[in-house]
Amino acid sequence: MKRTGKLGALLVLSAILLVTSACGKNNNNNNAEPSKAAASSAAAPSSEAPASEPAAPADKQISMGFAQVGAESGWRTANTDSIQSAAKEAGIDLKFSDAQQKQENQIKAIRSYIQQKVDVIAFSPVVESGWDTVLKEAKDAGIPVILTDRAVDSKDTSLYVTFMGSDFVEEGRMAGTWLADQYKDTAEDINIVELQGTTGSAPANDRKAGFAEKIAANPHLKVIASQTGDFTRAKGKEVMQAFLKANKDIDVLYAHNDDMALGAIQAIEAAGLKPGVDIKIISVDGVKDGMTAAAEGKINYIVECNPLLGPLLMQTAKDLLDGKEPPKRIVTPDGTFTSEQAKEALPNRKY
Numbered sequence: 001m002k003r004t005g006k007l008g009a010l011l012v013l014s015a016i017l018l019v020t021s022a023c024g025k026n027n028n029n030n031n032a033e034p035s036k037a038a039a040s041s042a043a044a045p046s047s048e049a050p051a052s053e054p055a056a057p058a059d060k061q062i063s064m065g066f067a068q069v070g071a072e073s074g075w076r077t078a079n080t081d082s083i084q085s086a087a088k089e090a091g092i093d094l095k096f097s098d099a100q101q102k103q104e105n106q107i108k109a110i111r112s113y114i115q116q117k118v119d120v121i122a123f124s125p126v127v128e129s130g131w132d133t134v135l136k137e138a139k140d141a142g143i144p145v146i147l148t149d150r151a152v153d154s155k156d157t158s159l160y161v162t163f164m165g166s167d168f169v170e171e172g173r174m175a176g177t178w179l180a181d182q183y184k185d186t187a188e189d190i191n192i193v194e195l196q197g198t199t200g201s202a203p204a205n206d207r208k209a210g211f212a213e214k215i216a217a218n219p220h221l222k223v224i225a226s227q228t229g230d231f232t233r234a235k236g237k238e239v240m241q242a243f244l245k246a247n248k249d250i251d252v253l254y255a256h257n258d259d260m261a262l263g264a265i266q267a268i269e270a271a272g273l274k275p276g277v278d279i280k281i282i283s284v285d286g287v288k289d290g291m292t293a294a295a296e297g298k299i300n301y302i303v304e305c306n307p308l309l310g311p312l313l314m315q316t317a318k319d320l321l322d323g324k325e326p327p328k329r330i331v332t333p334d335g336t337f338t339s340e341q342a343k344e345a346l347p348n349r350k351y
């Protein structure tokens with residue numbers, strides 16, 4: 001089946017609408033740069049490229065192998081729920097595996113999906129590097145691969161069909177922009193500690209880079225310590241305890257996700273300090289527990305990362321197996337929340 005330019009545009013638009021409608025309430029905040037997410041989704045056209053042949057007959061149930069990162073955070077749980085429920089809804093036979101944050105487990109799972117001859121493989125890579133061999137094996141077996149949530153750094157982009165998920169650099173920029181604005185008139189040094197996500201993962205690399213870019217212009221904004229908390233609450237608490245021990249005057253914590261911020265809050269409170277007041281806190285995700293802490297004033301600013309990728313993933317897989325070529329990059333839109341906005345949004349928060 002050949003796809004016309006008009007139909008292609010409609011597909012991209014419906015994919016974006018699916019994500020946007022699944023995404024709770026995105027707010028606008030004057031402190032944050034406007035998200036370029038929606039614009040760059042639309043700007044990733046597959047243009048007039050000829051559609052490939054349908055990979056599965058119309059009446060056959062589609063089978064999908066999904067290799068998940070793990071269950072490290074509230075965000076991940078919401079993402080897994082979204083994928084599993086959307087597969088059910090779409091009548092897709094989902095084979096699901098949890099890699100427990102280990103790349104070797106994901107590689108094993110992908111190889112097993114290749115052996116099972118699934119119609120399509122999707123995964124959210126734990127880290128960015130080291131995927132070429134297994135992706136080549138999938139390609140040689142004629143199984144298309146969809147990347148969700150996190151990117152790979154493979155030079156050969158023909159190894160996957162599309163990558164859908166947030167723009168993590170932009171998320172880091174939104175966090176940095178807010179902070180730079182809060183301290184634009186400061187005459188004193190502001191000591192920042194950073195809890196990074198999993199070492200080598202796309203969100204850790206990109207959120208760090210985007211944040212650094214936006215605070216760079218003000219020499220008073222100093223990152224005095226930066227260490228991984230592996231995106232978990234337990235590690236976030238442990239590393240924050242170490243930060244507090246080693247540094248007397250911490251003004252700001254930038255955590256790459258809510259779970260690490262929540263762990264850090266426990267450490268800050270145990271040290272007799274007031275989170276959100278004595279130490280300002282910025283985090284990324286916007287899951288219910290994070291939003292609750294923000295509504296209570298313990299987290300000052302949250303940059304949203306939308307985990308509800310299931311419906312978009314299932315629709316994309318169906319389209320692909322119908323012979324339609326998806327855009328190479330689908331950026332899902334994210335909002336931001338101050339404490340006040342979190343309080344307002346909390347009653348309708350879905351995850």
Ligand code: AHR
Nearest residue numbers: 072073075203231257305
């Ligand atoms: O890849 C998305 C990140 O992974 C989320 O921000 C974090 O909570 C999760 O573990």
